[in-house]
Amino acid sequence: MEIVRTLRAVAATAAVAILSASAQSTGPETRIALKGHDPVAYFTEGKPVQGSPRYAHDWDGARYHFASAGNRERFAGDPDRYAPRYSGYCTGSMSKGIRNEGDPEIWTIVDGKLFLFGSGKGREVGLAARQRLRADPAGVQALAQKNWEALGRR
Secondary structure, X not given: OHHHHHHHHHHHHHHHHHHHHHHOOOOOOOEEHHHHEOHHHHHHOOOOOEOEEEXXXXXXXXXXXXXXXXHHHHHHHOHHHHOEHHHHEEHHHHHOOOOOEOEXXXXXXEOOEEEXXXXXXXXXXXXXXXXXXXXXXXXXXHHHHHHHHHHOOO
């Protein structure tokens, strides 16, 4: 009987230790870029395609999901070619020094680079920001890049 009590006590102590360890934060969770959309698909299919966590790849502080293993390998082989500028944050907001998530449905490719725009204040605002980039790619990119570096790439 004493052995059973001792075993129960050991098991309870172990369970508490395991639960405590799993409850401790190991740091912030890795951000899912593009809300899980496949960045390669914008180039190969000309549209946003939802990726799968099964085909994930971490790069530049974010986790990217892909629709296939092939797209993941393309990205891993040349992330600068496929990764969205500013890690998928809204280019229009970034040009104003604000970090907002980009909307995977509001995007454009300029000079072979993928840019996303937000829809937090409404789809029209994101679409207008996309038009500003298309009208003045060098100017908008210069402002966004300056702010991206000032805000800290994360």
